[in-house]
Amino acid sequence: MISMSLVPHQPGALGTPGAAAEFTEAWLANRRLSEHTRAAYRRDVASWLAWCHDRGLDPLRASFLDVNAYARGLEARPMAAATVARKLSGVSSWYDFLVKLNAVATNPVGGADRPHVDRDHSSTVGLTPQEVDALLSAAEQAQGPTAVRHRAVLVLLADLGLRVGELVSLDLADVSWERGHRTVRFVGKGGRARRRALTPGAALALDEYLRLRGSGEGPLFVTATGARIDRHAVFRLVRRLAKQAGIAAADRLSPHSLRHSFATSARAEGVPLEDVQDAMGHADPRTTRRYDRDRFNLDRDPAYTIAAARARRNPA
Structure with a gap:
């Protein structure tokens, strides 16, 4: 329960950054959210509160x-419509709690x-299967003390399509065996506990890393000082290896590009939409379809399948 001492009944009660941050943390503590979503909400609300503070606005x-002015300022940076909409969604949730x-x-x-955000469009730059292969090859050829960790990170992103927040939040205890499958457990978007099976390649890359990482407790992927790696380090890793691999759009890639490629490749290989949706943790199948960059490929037009079935029923 939120402490009544934190309920801002009076104007100006959230006027200082410290008071606002304290209330925001109390609000987040009352939400069933993953750490990734919690961190995103925290950043979105902090950005809005900083904007208000700079203008002397309670x-x-x-x-x-005021919200319109804030949104137009974000768009002028420039910032993608989907990103602006997501930031406003976090602020809206915060205000719903105040109401x-x-x-x-x-x-x-x-x-x-x-x-307006087109549900059929994503601004994330995708990767072809060949570009994913090149990226993984660049990681395989890398040398140095961090190369083994980097390979494990890249393979998990490519083979499982994890969100970067899910990846960096993994702990050693999340890696296990279940019913003959090597698995990882994590808290996905919306605070839902999830598990995924590791591919043989992902399991091998992870085992190679764990031999250097060692056993015990704490974060799965750590820096040289033992701290948990952060999402920004993974962003830099993807772009650096993409440049080494000669991928043209290297400067615009993100870990999410590998997630998009996972969805597109899975659908191209005939994996049913609902199975891809479950693997990616999407509540709405329309989100999964948006990730499928090849969904408008005419080779996949169901008319061909229907015609082929009719021909089998009525051979000439």
Whole structure:
């Protein structure tokens, strides 16, 4: 339960960064969220509160006009419409909580002009199967004390299509065996506990890394100082190896590019949509379809399948 001492009933109660941060942490503690989502919400709300603070605006008195001004400022950076929409979603959730506490009468984000996001389009730069192979080859050829760890990170992203937040949140205890399968367990988006089977290649890369990492407790992937690797390090790794592999769009890639490639490759190989959806942890199959870059390929038009079945029923 949230402490009543943190409920901001008075104007100006969230006027200082310290007070706002304290309330935000109390709000997040009352949400069933994964650490990745929690961190994203924290950043989104902090960005909005910093914008308000710089303008001397009390967040409890903000209107939809203020939210509109904030959103247009984000778009002017420039920032993708989907990113702006996601940031406003986090702020909206924060205000919904304030409404429930009777700290504000209405949610100002509710009346704001949010950017339109095409559910059939993703701004993430994808990779072809051949480019994924080249990326993994670059990781395989790398030398140095971190090369084994980097190979394990890349293979898990490519073979399992994990979100970068899911990957960096893995602990040693999350790697196990279940019913003859080598597995990893993690908390996915929405706070749902999930498990995935490791491919033979992923298991091999992970075992090679674990021989150097050693056993015990704590984060699975660690830096030289023993700290958990962060998402920014993984972003830099993907782009650096992509450059070495000669991939043209290296400067625009992200770990999410490998997730998109996972979905596209799985569907191209005939994996049913619902199985890809389950593997990726998507609540809505439309999200999975958006990740499938090859979904408009005319070779996959179901008309061909229907015609072929009719020909089998009625041979000439």
